[in-house]
Amino acid sequence: MNIYTKDLVVLSKIDKELDSYTPQIEAINSKIEAVQKKLNELNAKRDSLNELIDSNRAKINAFELQIKELKDKLEEIKKKQKIVKTEKEISSLSTEEHIAKDSLSYNNEEIERLNGIIESKEAELADIQEQIEATQKELEEVQKSVEDEYKAIEESKRSLYQKRDEQVRSMDPKILSFYEEIRKWAGNTAVVKVENQACYGCYMKINDKAYSDLIKGEEIVTCPHCGRVLYIEVDGETTEA
Numbered sequence: 001m002n003i004y005t006k007d008l009v010v011l012s013k014i015d016k017e018l019d020s021y022t023p024q025i026e027a028i029n030s031k032i033e034a035v036q037k038k039l040n041e042l043n044a045k046r047d048s049l050n051e052l053i054d055s056n057r058a059k060i061n062a063f064e065l066q067i068k069e070l071k072d073k074l075e076e077i078k079k080k081q082k083i084v085k086t087e088k089e090i091s092s093l094s095t096e097e098h099i100a101k102d103s104l105s106y107n108n109e110e111i112e113r114l115n116g117i118i119e120s121k122e123a124e125l126a127d128i129q130e131q132i133e134a135t136q137k138e139l140e141e142v143q144k145s146v147e148d149e150y151k152a153i154e155e156s157k158r159s160l161y162q163k164r165d166e167q168v169r170s171m172d173p174k175i176l177s178f179y180e181e182i183r184k185w186a187g188n189t190a191v192v193k194v195e196n197q198a199c200y201g202c203y204m205k206i207n208d209k210a211y212s213d214l215i216k217g218e219e220i221v222t223c224p225h226c227g228r229v230l231y232i233e234v235d236g237e238t239t240e241a
């Protein structure tokens with residue numbers, strides 16, 4: 001095999017190996033993302049429960065303020081009732097007293113109703129808080145469990161990039177850009193082996209001329225159908241850089 005094809009085979013194998021880590025990294029990331037998503041949803045639930053409780057507390061405060069005013073008014077009515085004389089005045093005060101008392105009981109009922117809501121929302125909140133703590137723990141565990149795996153991948157990738165740099169530096173820039181052009185559309189199958197006179201990129205049989213050129217191994221041969229760089233695998237020849 002000529003040196004150019006040999007270089008391309010080595011480089012394409014490094015690139016293929018580098019890309020082989022992508023699904024592993026994606027699997028790790030999606031594991032973390034799934035737990036993170038669960039945690040975000042729980043946090044959002046907690047926030048909306050807190051908002052609901054706060055708004056109900058504000059309503060209760062407003063009702064309590066009204067109750068205080070109503071009580072003052074009832075005190076005032078009592079004082080007036082002691083001094084009024086006419087039938088009309090007595091009747092009007094009695095109506096006022098009646099309305100104030102109605103309002104008072106309405107406000108008390110509302111406070112009771114809102115407190116009931118708060119109580120049930122607080123129970124929900126406590127449950128959510130527990131789930132948040134468990135999920136945070138789960139997230140930490142997942143992060144810890146993938147840490148070693150992630151480090152190992154990063155380490156392998158780093159050494160592969162180093163190997164790639166060395167390989168690229170030793171190569172003819174024209175050959176390199178030729179390879180990169182094919183890689184744009186062929187990805188990791190830019191350089192493929194030929195077996196049984198068939199291209200392992202497009203799986204079509206190559207003509208006799210291309211095949212005999214390939215066997216001669218004097219120059220780079222591309223597939224007449226798809227344009228990928230072809231090589232014939234010989235044990236020991238292509239695996240060493």
Ligand SMILES: [Zn+2]
Nearest residue numbers: 199202223226
């Ligand atoms: Zn082909």
